[in-house]
Amino acid sequence: MAETDQERTEEPTAKRLSDARAKGQIARSKELATALVLIGSAVALMLVGKQLGMAIATIMKNAFSLQREQVFDPHLMFHSIGSMLVVLVKPMAWLMVIIVVAGVLGNTLLGGIAFSWEAAAPKWSRMSPLAGMKRMFGIQALVELVKGIAKVTVIGLVVWWLFSWKFDEMLSLSMQTLPQAIASALSMLQWLFLLMTLSLLLIAAIDVPFQRWNHTKQLKMTKQEVKDEHKNSEGNPEIKSRIRRLQMEMTNRRMMADVPQADVVITNPTHYSVALKYDTDKSGAPIVLAKGVDEIAFKIREIAQYYDIPVLESPAVTRSLYHTTKIGQQIPDGLFIAVAQILAYVFQLEQFRKGRARRPHQPNNIDVPDELKY
CATH class of the missing domain: 3.40.1690.10 (secretion proteins EscU)
Known part of the structure:
Protein backbone atom coordinates (compact mmCIF):
# COMPACT_ATOMS: atom_id res chain seq x y z
CA MET A 1 0.00 0.00 0.00
CA ALA A 2 2.89 2.35 0.80
CA GLU A 3 4.45 1.70 -2.61
CA THR A 4 1.14 2.46 -4.32
CA ASP A 5 0.87 5.78 -2.47
CA GLN A 6 4.33 6.78 -3.75
CA GLU A 7 3.60 6.07 -7.42
CA ARG A 8 2.56 9.06 -9.52
CA THR A 9 -0.71 7.65 -10.79
CA GLU A 10 -3.09 10.53 -10.09
CA GLU A 11 -3.93 13.27 -12.59
CA PRO A 12 -2.70 16.74 -11.53
CA THR A 13 -5.26 18.77 -9.63
CA ALA A 14 -6.34 22.28 -10.58
CA LYS A 15 -4.12 23.69 -7.82
CA ARG A 16 -1.14 21.67 -9.03
CA LEU A 17 -1.62 23.00 -12.58
CA SER A 18 -2.06 26.55 -11.30
CA ASP A 19 1.09 26.36 -9.17
CA ALA A 20 3.06 24.91 -12.09
CA ARG A 21 1.83 27.71 -14.35
CA ALA A 22 2.91 30.30 -11.79
CA LYS A 23 6.39 28.75 -11.93
CA GLY A 24 6.42 28.89 -15.72
CA GLN A 25 5.91 25.13 -16.15
CA ILE A 26 3.50 24.98 -19.08
CA ALA A 27 3.27 22.84 -22.18
CA ARG A 28 5.25 24.31 -25.08
CA SER A 29 5.98 22.99 -28.57
CA LYS A 30 9.12 24.33 -30.24
CA GLU A 31 8.08 22.61 -33.45
CA LEU A 32 4.76 24.45 -33.56
CA ALA A 33 6.49 27.78 -32.88
CA THR A 34 9.12 27.13 -35.57
CA ALA A 35 6.53 26.02 -38.12
CA LEU A 36 4.31 29.08 -37.61
CA VAL A 37 7.27 31.49 -37.73
CA LEU A 38 8.50 30.00 -41.02
CA ILE A 39 4.99 29.86 -42.49
CA GLY A 40 4.43 33.46 -41.38
CA SER A 41 7.70 34.45 -43.05
CA ALA A 42 6.65 32.74 -46.28
CA VAL A 43 3.24 34.43 -46.23
CA ALA A 44 4.82 37.79 -45.43
CA LEU A 45 7.24 37.48 -48.37
CA MET A 46 4.34 36.63 -50.67
CA LEU A 47 2.37 39.66 -49.45
CA VAL A 48 5.11 42.29 -49.36
CA GLY A 49 7.84 40.63 -51.43
CA LYS A 50 7.06 42.70 -54.50
CA GLN A 51 7.14 46.00 -52.59
CA LEU A 52 10.32 44.90 -50.81
CA GLY A 53 11.98 44.01 -54.12
CA MET A 54 10.96 47.31 -55.69
CA ALA A 55 12.33 49.19 -52.66
CA ILE A 56 15.68 47.36 -52.90
CA ALA A 57 15.83 48.05 -56.65
CA THR A 58 15.18 51.76 -56.02
CA ILE A 59 17.97 51.84 -53.43
CA MET A 60 20.40 50.11 -55.78
CA LYS A 61 19.49 52.47 -58.62
CA ASN A 62 19.93 55.56 -56.47
CA ALA A 63 23.18 54.21 -54.96
CA PHE A 64 24.78 53.86 -58.40
CA SER A 65 23.60 57.26 -59.61
CA LEU A 66 25.04 59.50 -56.91
CA GLN A 67 26.36 62.89 -57.98
CA ARG A 68 29.98 63.93 -57.35
CA GLU A 69 28.89 66.52 -54.77
CA GLN A 70 26.95 63.88 -52.79
CA VAL A 71 29.97 61.57 -52.65
CA PHE A 72 32.37 64.20 -51.26
CA ASP A 73 29.92 66.03 -48.97
CA PRO A 74 29.17 63.98 -45.77
CA HIS A 75 25.91 65.85 -45.11
CA LEU A 76 24.59 65.20 -48.61
CA MET A 77 25.81 61.59 -48.42
CA PHE A 78 23.90 60.85 -45.17
CA HIS A 79 20.84 62.64 -46.49
CA SER A 80 20.92 60.53 -49.66
CA ILE A 81 21.36 57.29 -47.68
CA GLY A 82 18.47 58.24 -45.36
CA SER A 83 16.14 59.03 -48.26
CA MET A 84 17.03 55.71 -49.89
CA LEU A 85 16.37 53.72 -46.70
CA VAL A 86 12.97 55.37 -46.14
CA VAL A 87 11.46 53.35 -48.98
CA LEU A 88 12.38 50.16 -47.07
CA VAL A 89 10.53 51.13 -43.89
CA LYS A 90 6.96 50.24 -44.92
CA PRO A 91 7.60 46.80 -46.51
CA MET A 92 10.06 45.85 -43.74
CA ALA A 93 7.58 46.97 -41.07
CA TRP A 94 4.83 44.77 -42.54
CA LEU A 95 7.27 41.89 -42.87
CA MET A 96 8.32 42.15 -39.21
CA VAL A 97 4.75 42.58 -37.94
CA ILE A 98 3.57 39.41 -39.69
CA ILE A 99 6.58 37.41 -38.45
CA VAL A 100 6.17 38.70 -34.87
CA VAL A 101 2.44 37.84 -34.85
CA ALA A 102 3.24 34.35 -36.14
CA GLY A 103 5.94 33.97 -33.47
CA VAL A 104 3.58 35.03 -30.67
CA LEU A 105 0.86 32.66 -31.89
CA GLY A 106 3.33 29.80 -32.21
CA ASN A 107 4.49 30.25 -28.63
CA THR A 108 1.07 30.79 -27.03
CA LEU A 109 -1.32 28.49 -28.90
CA LEU A 110 -0.20 25.64 -26.67
CA GLY A 111 -0.19 26.62 -23.02
CA GLY A 112 -1.31 30.22 -23.42
CA ILE A 113 0.44 33.32 -22.15
CA ALA A 114 2.27 33.01 -18.85
CA PHE A 115 4.70 35.41 -17.15
CA SER A 116 6.85 33.99 -14.37
CA TRP A 117 9.80 35.67 -12.68
CA GLU A 118 10.62 32.35 -11.06
CA ALA A 119 11.14 30.73 -14.43
CA ALA A 120 13.40 33.60 -15.52
CA ALA A 121 15.51 33.50 -12.35
CA PRO A 122 18.90 31.76 -12.67
CA LYS A 123 19.14 28.26 -11.22
CA TRP A 124 22.44 26.72 -10.23
CA SER A 125 21.08 23.26 -11.04
CA ARG A 126 20.95 24.22 -14.71
CA MET A 127 24.64 25.05 -14.60
CA SER A 128 25.62 21.73 -13.09
CA PRO A 129 27.68 19.55 -15.51
CA LEU A 130 26.11 16.42 -14.02
CA ALA A 131 22.60 17.73 -14.62
CA GLY A 132 23.66 18.69 -18.16
CA MET A 133 24.89 15.15 -18.79
CA LYS A 134 21.57 13.75 -17.57
CA ARG A 135 19.71 16.05 -19.95
CA MET A 136 21.98 15.04 -22.83
CA PHE A 137 21.35 11.33 -22.34
CA GLY A 138 17.81 11.49 -20.95
CA ILE A 139 14.49 10.58 -22.53
CA GLN A 140 13.86 14.19 -23.55
CA ALA A 141 17.17 14.30 -25.43
CA LEU A 142 16.26 11.07 -27.21
CA VAL A 143 12.88 12.53 -28.19
CA GLU A 144 14.58 15.66 -29.53
CA LEU A 145 17.01 13.49 -31.53
CA VAL A 146 14.12 11.55 -33.06
CA LYS A 147 12.31 14.80 -33.88
CA GLY A 148 15.46 16.21 -35.49
CA ILE A 149 15.87 13.13 -37.68
CA ALA A 150 12.16 13.26 -38.55
CA LYS A 151 12.40 16.94 -39.52
CA VAL A 152 15.41 16.36 -41.75
CA THR A 153 13.71 13.36 -43.36
CA VAL A 154 10.37 15.10 -43.93
CA ILE A 155 11.90 18.32 -45.24
CA GLY A 156 14.33 16.38 -47.43
CA LEU A 157 11.50 14.34 -48.98
CA VAL A 158 9.37 17.45 -49.49
CA VAL A 159 12.26 19.35 -51.11
CA TRP A 160 13.02 16.39 -53.38
CA TRP A 161 9.35 16.17 -54.39
CA LEU A 162 9.09 19.95 -54.98
CA PHE A 163 12.23 20.05 -57.14
CA SER A 164 11.03 17.01 -59.10
CA TRP A 165 7.68 18.71 -59.59
CA LYS A 166 9.15 22.07 -60.68
CA PHE A 167 12.30 20.78 -62.45
CA ASP A 168 11.03 21.36 -65.98
CA GLU A 169 9.76 24.80 -65.02
CA MET A 170 13.16 25.68 -63.56
CA LEU A 171 14.87 24.69 -66.81
CA SER A 172 12.46 26.83 -68.78
CA LEU A 173 13.64 29.93 -66.91
CA SER A 174 16.74 30.04 -69.15
CA MET A 175 14.47 30.53 -72.17
CA GLN A 176 12.89 33.70 -70.73
CA THR A 177 14.16 37.26 -70.92
CA LEU A 178 16.08 38.57 -67.91
CA PRO A 179 13.42 40.63 -66.07
CA GLN A 180 10.71 38.02 -66.70
CA ALA A 181 13.03 35.17 -65.64
CA ILE A 182 13.85 36.91 -62.35
CA ALA A 183 10.16 37.55 -61.60
CA SER A 184 9.21 33.96 -62.42
CA ALA A 185 12.11 32.59 -60.33
CA LEU A 186 11.15 34.71 -57.31
CA SER A 187 7.50 33.68 -57.58
CA MET A 188 8.50 30.03 -57.82
CA LEU A 189 10.83 30.34 -54.82
CA GLN A 190 8.05 31.93 -52.76
CA TRP A 191 5.67 29.04 -53.40
CA LEU A 192 8.38 26.43 -52.87
CA PHE A 193 9.34 28.05 -49.57
CA LEU A 194 5.69 28.15 -48.43
CA LEU A 195 5.06 24.49 -49.35
CA MET A 196 8.30 23.45 -47.67
CA THR A 197 7.38 25.25 -44.43
CA LEU A 198 3.87 23.77 -44.49
CA SER A 199 5.47 20.33 -44.25
CA LEU A 200 6.67 21.27 -40.75
CA LEU A 201 3.05 21.20 -39.59
CA LEU A 202 3.24 17.41 -39.81
CA ILE A 203 6.02 17.39 -37.20
CA ALA A 204 4.12 19.93 -35.09
CA ALA A 205 0.95 17.81 -35.26
CA ILE A 206 2.88 14.96 -33.65
CA ASP A 207 4.82 17.11 -31.19
CA VAL A 208 1.85 19.04 -29.73
CA PRO A 209 0.01 15.98 -28.31
CA PHE A 210 3.32 14.59 -27.05
CA GLN A 211 4.15 17.84 -25.21
CA ARG A 212 0.70 17.89 -23.62
CA TRP A 213 1.07 14.27 -22.51
CA ASN A 214 4.61 14.85 -21.25
CA HIS A 215 3.57 17.99 -19.34
CA THR A 216 0.72 16.13 -17.63
CA LYS A 217 3.01 13.17 -16.89
CA GLN A 218 5.56 15.43 -15.20
CA LEU A 219 2.86 16.97 -13.00
CA LYS A 220 1.18 13.71 -11.99
CA MET A 221 0.80 13.23 -8.26
CA THR A 222 0.97 10.42 -5.76
CA LYS A 223 -2.11 9.51 -3.75
CA GLN A 224 -0.44 10.95 -0.66
CA GLU A 225 0.22 14.26 -2.41
CA VAL A 226 -3.46 14.49 -3.37
CA LYS A 227 -4.47 13.80 0.25
CA ASP A 228 -2.01 16.37 1.59
CA GLU A 229 -3.18 19.00 -0.89
CA HIS A 230 -6.80 18.34 0.02
CA LYS A 231 -5.95 18.73 3.71
CA ASN A 232 -4.07 21.96 3.11
CA SER A 233 -6.77 23.50 0.94
CA GLU A 234 -9.92 22.13 2.54
CA GLY A 235 -8.66 21.42 6.04
CA ASN A 236 -8.18 18.17 7.91
CA PRO A 237 -11.42 16.11 7.56
CA GLU A 238 -11.18 14.92 11.17
CA ILE A 239 -10.81 18.47 12.47
CA LYS A 240 -13.64 19.71 10.24
CA SER A 241 -15.86 16.86 11.46
CA ARG A 242 -15.11 17.72 15.07
CA ILE A 243 -15.85 21.40 14.42
CA ARG A 244 -19.18 20.51 12.82
CA ARG A 245 -20.01 18.26 15.76
CA LEU A 246 -19.22 21.04 18.24
CA GLN A 247 -21.27 23.53 16.22
CA MET A 248 -24.17 21.09 16.18
CA GLU A 249 -23.92 20.61 19.94
CA MET A 250 -23.89 24.37 20.51
CA THR A 251 -26.92 24.78 18.23
CA ASN A 252 -28.77 22.02 20.07
CA ARG A 253 -27.98 23.59 23.45
Whole structure:
Protein backbone atom coordinates (compact mmCIF):
# COMPACT_ATOMS: atom_id res chain seq x y z
CA MET A 1 0.00 0.00 0.00
CA ALA A 2 2.89 2.35 0.80
CA GLU A 3 4.45 1.70 -2.61
CA THR A 4 1.14 2.46 -4.32
CA ASP A 5 0.87 5.78 -2.47
CA GLN A 6 4.33 6.78 -3.75
CA GLU A 7 3.60 6.07 -7.42
CA ARG A 8 2.56 9.06 -9.52
CA THR A 9 -0.71 7.65 -10.79
CA GLU A 10 -3.09 10.53 -10.09
CA GLU A 11 -3.93 13.27 -12.59
CA PRO A 12 -2.70 16.74 -11.53
CA THR A 13 -5.26 18.77 -9.63
CA ALA A 14 -6.34 22.28 -10.58
CA LYS A 15 -4.12 23.69 -7.82
CA ARG A 16 -1.14 21.67 -9.03
CA LEU A 17 -1.62 23.00 -12.58
CA SER A 18 -2.06 26.55 -11.30
CA ASP A 19 1.09 26.36 -9.17
CA ALA A 20 3.06 24.91 -12.09
CA ARG A 21 1.83 27.71 -14.35
CA ALA A 22 2.91 30.30 -11.79
CA LYS A 23 6.39 28.75 -11.93
CA GLY A 24 6.42 28.89 -15.72
CA GLN A 25 5.91 25.13 -16.15
CA ILE A 26 3.50 24.98 -19.08
CA ALA A 27 3.27 22.84 -22.18
CA ARG A 28 5.25 24.31 -25.08
CA SER A 29 5.98 22.99 -28.57
CA LYS A 30 9.12 24.33 -30.24
CA GLU A 31 8.08 22.61 -33.45
CA LEU A 32 4.76 24.45 -33.56
CA ALA A 33 6.49 27.78 -32.88
CA THR A 34 9.12 27.13 -35.57
CA ALA A 35 6.53 26.02 -38.12
CA LEU A 36 4.31 29.08 -37.61
CA VAL A 37 7.27 31.49 -37.73
CA LEU A 38 8.50 30.00 -41.02
CA ILE A 39 4.99 29.86 -42.49
CA GLY A 40 4.43 33.46 -41.38
CA SER A 41 7.70 34.45 -43.05
CA ALA A 42 6.65 32.74 -46.28
CA VAL A 43 3.24 34.43 -46.23
CA ALA A 44 4.82 37.79 -45.43
CA LEU A 45 7.24 37.48 -48.37
CA MET A 46 4.34 36.63 -50.67
CA LEU A 47 2.37 39.66 -49.45
CA VAL A 48 5.11 42.29 -49.36
CA GLY A 49 7.84 40.63 -51.43
CA LYS A 50 7.06 42.70 -54.50
CA GLN A 51 7.14 46.00 -52.59
CA LEU A 52 10.32 44.90 -50.81
CA GLY A 53 11.98 44.01 -54.12
CA MET A 54 10.96 47.31 -55.69
CA ALA A 55 12.33 49.19 -52.66
CA ILE A 56 15.68 47.36 -52.90
CA ALA A 57 15.83 48.05 -56.65
CA THR A 58 15.18 51.76 -56.02
CA ILE A 59 17.97 51.84 -53.43
CA MET A 60 20.40 50.11 -55.78
CA LYS A 61 19.49 52.47 -58.62
CA ASN A 62 19.93 55.56 -56.47
CA ALA A 63 23.18 54.21 -54.96
CA PHE A 64 24.78 53.86 -58.40
CA SER A 65 23.60 57.26 -59.61
CA LEU A 66 25.04 59.50 -56.91
CA GLN A 67 26.36 62.89 -57.98
CA ARG A 68 29.98 63.93 -57.35
CA GLU A 69 28.89 66.52 -54.77
CA GLN A 70 26.95 63.88 -52.79
CA VAL A 71 29.97 61.57 -52.65
CA PHE A 72 32.37 64.20 -51.26
CA ASP A 73 29.92 66.03 -48.97
CA PRO A 74 29.17 63.98 -45.77
CA HIS A 75 25.91 65.85 -45.11
CA LEU A 76 24.59 65.20 -48.61
CA MET A 77 25.81 61.59 -48.42
CA PHE A 78 23.90 60.85 -45.17
CA HIS A 79 20.84 62.64 -46.49
CA SER A 80 20.92 60.53 -49.66
CA ILE A 81 21.36 57.29 -47.68
CA GLY A 82 18.47 58.24 -45.36
CA SER A 83 16.14 59.03 -48.26
CA MET A 84 17.03 55.71 -49.89
CA LEU A 85 16.37 53.72 -46.70
CA VAL A 86 12.97 55.37 -46.14
CA VAL A 87 11.46 53.35 -48.98
CA LEU A 88 12.38 50.16 -47.07
CA VAL A 89 10.53 51.13 -43.89
CA LYS A 90 6.96 50.24 -44.92
CA PRO A 91 7.60 46.80 -46.51
CA MET A 92 10.06 45.85 -43.74
CA ALA A 93 7.58 46.97 -41.07
CA TRP A 94 4.83 44.77 -42.54
CA LEU A 95 7.27 41.89 -42.87
CA MET A 96 8.32 42.15 -39.21
CA VAL A 97 4.75 42.58 -37.94
CA ILE A 98 3.57 39.41 -39.69
CA ILE A 99 6.58 37.41 -38.45
CA VAL A 100 6.17 38.70 -34.87
CA VAL A 101 2.44 37.84 -34.85
CA ALA A 102 3.24 34.35 -36.14
CA GLY A 103 5.94 33.97 -33.47
CA VAL A 104 3.58 35.03 -30.67
CA LEU A 105 0.86 32.66 -31.89
CA GLY A 106 3.33 29.80 -32.21
CA ASN A 107 4.49 30.25 -28.63
CA THR A 108 1.07 30.79 -27.03
CA LEU A 109 -1.32 28.49 -28.90
CA LEU A 110 -0.20 25.64 -26.67
CA GLY A 111 -0.19 26.62 -23.02
CA GLY A 112 -1.31 30.22 -23.42
CA ILE A 113 0.44 33.32 -22.15
CA ALA A 114 2.27 33.01 -18.85
CA PHE A 115 4.70 35.41 -17.15
CA SER A 116 6.85 33.99 -14.37
CA TRP A 117 9.80 35.67 -12.68
CA GLU A 118 10.62 32.35 -11.06
CA ALA A 119 11.14 30.73 -14.43
CA ALA A 120 13.40 33.60 -15.52
CA ALA A 121 15.51 33.50 -12.35
CA PRO A 122 18.90 31.76 -12.67
CA LYS A 123 19.14 28.26 -11.22
CA TRP A 124 22.44 26.72 -10.23
CA SER A 125 21.08 23.26 -11.04
CA ARG A 126 20.95 24.22 -14.71
CA MET A 127 24.64 25.05 -14.60
CA SER A 128 25.62 21.73 -13.09
CA PRO A 129 27.68 19.55 -15.51
CA LEU A 130 26.11 16.42 -14.02
CA ALA A 131 22.60 17.73 -14.62
CA GLY A 132 23.66 18.69 -18.16
CA MET A 133 24.89 15.15 -18.79
CA LYS A 134 21.57 13.75 -17.57
CA ARG A 135 19.71 16.05 -19.95
CA MET A 136 21.98 15.04 -22.83
CA PHE A 137 21.35 11.33 -22.34
CA GLY A 138 17.81 11.49 -20.95
CA ILE A 139 14.49 10.58 -22.53
CA GLN A 140 13.86 14.19 -23.55
CA ALA A 141 17.17 14.30 -25.43
CA LEU A 142 16.26 11.07 -27.21
CA VAL A 143 12.88 12.53 -28.19
CA GLU A 144 14.58 15.66 -29.53
CA LEU A 145 17.01 13.49 -31.53
CA VAL A 146 14.12 11.55 -33.06
CA LYS A 147 12.31 14.80 -33.88
CA GLY A 148 15.46 16.21 -35.49
CA ILE A 149 15.87 13.13 -37.68
CA ALA A 150 12.16 13.26 -38.55
CA LYS A 151 12.40 16.94 -39.52
CA VAL A 152 15.41 16.36 -41.75
CA THR A 153 13.71 13.36 -43.36
CA VAL A 154 10.37 15.10 -43.93
CA ILE A 155 11.90 18.32 -45.24
CA GLY A 156 14.33 16.38 -47.43
CA LEU A 157 11.50 14.34 -48.98
CA VAL A 158 9.37 17.45 -49.49
CA VAL A 159 12.26 19.35 -51.11
CA TRP A 160 13.02 16.39 -53.38
CA TRP A 161 9.35 16.17 -54.39
CA LEU A 162 9.09 19.95 -54.98
CA PHE A 163 12.23 20.05 -57.14
CA SER A 164 11.03 17.01 -59.10
CA TRP A 165 7.68 18.71 -59.59
CA LYS A 166 9.15 22.07 -60.68
CA PHE A 167 12.30 20.78 -62.45
CA ASP A 168 11.03 21.36 -65.98
CA GLU A 169 9.76 24.80 -65.02
CA MET A 170 13.16 25.68 -63.56
CA LEU A 171 14.87 24.69 -66.81
CA SER A 172 12.46 26.83 -68.78
CA LEU A 173 13.64 29.93 -66.91
CA SER A 174 16.74 30.04 -69.15
CA MET A 175 14.47 30.53 -72.17
CA GLN A 176 12.89 33.70 -70.73
CA THR A 177 14.16 37.26 -70.92
CA LEU A 178 16.08 38.57 -67.91
CA PRO A 179 13.42 40.63 -66.07
CA GLN A 180 10.71 38.02 -66.70
CA ALA A 181 13.03 35.17 -65.64
CA ILE A 182 13.85 36.91 -62.35
CA ALA A 183 10.16 37.55 -61.60
CA SER A 184 9.21 33.96 -62.42
CA ALA A 185 12.11 32.59 -60.33
CA LEU A 186 11.15 34.71 -57.31
CA SER A 187 7.50 33.68 -57.58
CA MET A 188 8.50 30.03 -57.82
CA LEU A 189 10.83 30.34 -54.82
CA GLN A 190 8.05 31.93 -52.76
CA TRP A 191 5.67 29.04 -53.40
CA LEU A 192 8.38 26.43 -52.87
CA PHE A 193 9.34 28.05 -49.57
CA LEU A 194 5.69 28.15 -48.43
CA LEU A 195 5.06 24.49 -49.35
CA MET A 196 8.30 23.45 -47.67
CA THR A 197 7.38 25.25 -44.43
CA LEU A 198 3.87 23.77 -44.49
CA SER A 199 5.47 20.33 -44.25
CA LEU A 200 6.67 21.27 -40.75
CA LEU A 201 3.05 21.20 -39.59
CA LEU A 202 3.24 17.41 -39.81
CA ILE A 203 6.02 17.39 -37.20
CA ALA A 204 4.12 19.93 -35.09
CA ALA A 205 0.95 17.81 -35.26
CA ILE A 206 2.88 14.96 -33.65
CA ASP A 207 4.82 17.11 -31.19
CA VAL A 208 1.85 19.04 -29.73
CA PRO A 209 0.01 15.98 -28.31
CA PHE A 210 3.32 14.59 -27.05
CA GLN A 211 4.15 17.84 -25.21
CA ARG A 212 0.70 17.89 -23.62
CA TRP A 213 1.07 14.27 -22.51
CA ASN A 214 4.61 14.85 -21.25
CA HIS A 215 3.57 17.99 -19.34
CA THR A 216 0.72 16.13 -17.63
CA LYS A 217 3.01 13.17 -16.89
CA GLN A 218 5.56 15.43 -15.20
CA LEU A 219 2.86 16.97 -13.00
CA LYS A 220 1.18 13.71 -11.99
CA MET A 221 0.80 13.23 -8.26
CA THR A 222 0.97 10.42 -5.76
CA LYS A 223 -2.11 9.51 -3.75
CA GLN A 224 -0.44 10.95 -0.66
CA GLU A 225 0.22 14.26 -2.41
CA VAL A 226 -3.46 14.49 -3.37
CA LYS A 227 -4.47 13.80 0.25
CA ASP A 228 -2.01 16.37 1.59
CA GLU A 229 -3.18 19.00 -0.89
CA HIS A 230 -6.80 18.34 0.02
CA LYS A 231 -5.95 18.73 3.71
CA ASN A 232 -4.07 21.96 3.11
CA SER A 233 -6.77 23.50 0.94
CA GLU A 234 -9.92 22.13 2.54
CA GLY A 235 -8.66 21.42 6.04
CA ASN A 236 -8.18 18.17 7.91
CA PRO A 237 -11.42 16.11 7.56
CA GLU A 238 -11.18 14.92 11.17
CA ILE A 239 -10.81 18.47 12.47
CA LYS A 240 -13.64 19.71 10.24
CA SER A 241 -15.86 16.86 11.46
CA ARG A 242 -15.11 17.72 15.07
CA ILE A 243 -15.85 21.40 14.42
CA ARG A 244 -19.18 20.51 12.82
CA ARG A 245 -20.01 18.26 15.76
CA LEU A 246 -19.22 21.04 18.24
CA GLN A 247 -21.27 23.53 16.22
CA MET A 248 -24.17 21.09 16.18
CA GLU A 249 -23.92 20.61 19.94
CA MET A 250 -23.89 24.37 20.51
CA THR A 251 -26.92 24.78 18.23
CA ASN A 252 -28.77 22.02 20.07
CA ARG A 253 -27.98 23.59 23.45
CA ARG A 254 -29.29 26.98 22.30
CA MET A 255 -32.34 25.27 20.83
CA MET A 256 -33.05 23.35 24.03
CA ALA A 257 -32.72 26.55 26.02
CA ASP A 258 -35.61 28.00 23.96
CA VAL A 259 -37.97 25.05 24.49
CA PRO A 260 -39.33 26.34 27.88
CA GLN A 261 -40.67 29.38 26.00
CA ALA A 262 -42.79 27.21 23.68
CA ASP A 263 -46.60 27.26 23.72
CA VAL A 264 -46.89 23.67 22.52
CA VAL A 265 -44.79 20.69 21.47
CA ILE A 266 -46.24 18.46 18.79
CA THR A 267 -44.92 14.93 18.23
CA ASN A 268 -44.97 12.03 15.79
CA PRO A 269 -45.37 10.61 18.60
CA THR A 270 -41.89 9.04 19.07
CA HIS A 271 -39.51 9.95 16.23
CA TYR A 272 -40.22 13.66 15.68
CA SER A 273 -40.85 16.62 17.97
CA VAL A 274 -41.43 20.29 17.10
CA ALA A 275 -41.75 23.14 19.62
CA LEU A 276 -43.89 26.13 18.54
CA LYS A 277 -44.45 29.60 19.96
CA TYR A 278 -47.03 32.12 18.87
CA ASP A 279 -46.39 35.70 19.94
CA THR A 280 -48.83 38.08 18.25
CA ASP A 281 -46.78 41.10 19.33
CA LYS A 282 -43.60 39.96 17.55
CA SER A 283 -44.79 37.93 14.54
CA GLY A 284 -47.89 37.27 12.55
CA ALA A 285 -47.39 33.50 12.51
CA PRO A 286 -46.16 30.81 14.91
CA ILE A 287 -42.38 30.28 15.04
CA VAL A 288 -40.46 27.03 15.30
CA LEU A 289 -38.29 27.21 18.44
CA ALA A 290 -36.89 23.68 18.30
CA LYS A 291 -37.18 20.48 16.36
CA GLY A 292 -35.46 17.11 16.29
CA VAL A 293 -35.65 13.38 15.76
CA ASP A 294 -35.08 10.39 18.03
CA GLU A 295 -32.89 11.43 21.00
CA ILE A 296 -33.31 15.15 20.41
CA ALA A 297 -37.06 14.67 19.98
CA PHE A 298 -37.18 12.79 23.27
CA LYS A 299 -35.18 15.55 24.99
CA ILE A 300 -37.62 18.20 23.68
CA ARG A 301 -40.57 16.25 25.07
CA GLU A 302 -38.75 15.75 28.37
CA ILE A 303 -38.15 19.50 28.76
CA ALA A 304 -41.77 20.22 27.79
CA GLN A 305 -43.06 17.86 30.47
CA TYR A 306 -40.73 19.39 33.07
CA TYR A 307 -42.01 22.91 32.33
CA ASP A 308 -45.62 21.70 31.98
CA ILE A 309 -45.84 22.63 28.30
CA PRO A 310 -48.69 20.91 26.43
CA VAL A 311 -47.52 17.96 24.28
CA LEU A 312 -49.87 17.07 21.47
CA GLU A 313 -49.60 14.09 19.10
CA SER A 314 -50.16 15.02 15.44
CA PRO A 315 -47.90 12.87 13.19
CA ALA A 316 -48.73 14.47 9.83
CA VAL A 317 -48.34 18.06 11.07
CA THR A 318 -45.14 17.22 12.97
CA ARG A 319 -43.44 15.60 9.99
CA SER A 320 -44.48 18.45 7.71
CA LEU A 321 -43.16 21.13 10.09
CA TYR A 322 -39.90 19.26 10.63
CA HIS A 323 -39.15 18.98 6.89
CA THR A 324 -40.36 22.42 5.75
CA THR A 325 -39.05 24.80 8.43
CA LYS A 326 -35.82 25.93 10.07
CA ILE A 327 -35.14 26.93 13.65
CA GLY A 328 -36.44 30.46 14.29
CA GLN A 329 -38.49 30.43 11.08
CA GLN A 330 -42.21 31.02 10.73
CA ILE A 331 -44.36 28.10 9.69
CA PRO A 332 -45.35 27.81 5.97
CA ASP A 333 -48.57 29.47 4.84
CA GLY A 334 -50.02 26.08 3.93
CA LEU A 335 -49.86 24.92 7.57
CA PHE A 336 -51.60 27.96 9.11
CA ILE A 337 -54.98 26.24 9.43
CA ALA A 338 -53.54 23.01 10.83
CA VAL A 339 -51.39 24.80 13.41
CA ALA A 340 -54.25 27.17 14.25
CA GLN A 341 -56.37 24.17 15.31
CA ILE A 342 -53.56 22.99 17.60
CA LEU A 343 -52.99 26.43 19.13
CA ALA A 344 -56.74 26.91 19.64
CA TYR A 345 -56.81 23.66 21.60
CA VAL A 346 -53.78 24.76 23.66
CA PHE A 347 -55.30 28.15 24.55
CA GLN A 348 -58.65 26.50 25.44
CA LEU A 349 -56.76 24.00 27.58
CA GLU A 350 -55.05 26.86 29.41
CA GLN A 351 -58.45 28.46 30.09
CA PHE A 352 -59.73 25.12 31.36
CA ARG A 353 -56.80 24.82 33.77
CA LYS A 354 -57.66 28.27 35.10
CA GLY A 355 -61.30 27.21 35.58
CA ARG A 356 -62.66 29.58 33.00
CA ALA A 357 -63.89 27.05 30.41
CA ARG A 358 -64.82 23.45 29.90
CA ARG A 359 -62.22 20.87 28.97
CA PRO A 360 -61.63 21.10 25.18
CA HIS A 361 -61.59 18.11 22.82
CA GLN A 362 -58.15 17.27 21.44
CA PRO A 363 -58.11 17.71 17.65
CA ASN A 364 -57.54 14.52 15.66
CA ASN A 365 -56.75 13.80 12.01
CA ILE A 366 -55.71 17.34 11.23
CA ASP A 367 -55.50 17.80 7.48
CA VAL A 368 -52.20 18.77 5.84
CA PRO A 369 -51.99 19.95 2.20
CA ASP A 370 -50.76 17.27 -0.17
CA GLU A 371 -47.70 19.34 -1.24
CA LEU A 372 -46.57 19.54 2.40
CA LYS A 373 -47.05 15.88 3.34
CA TYR A 374 -43.99 13.81 4.29
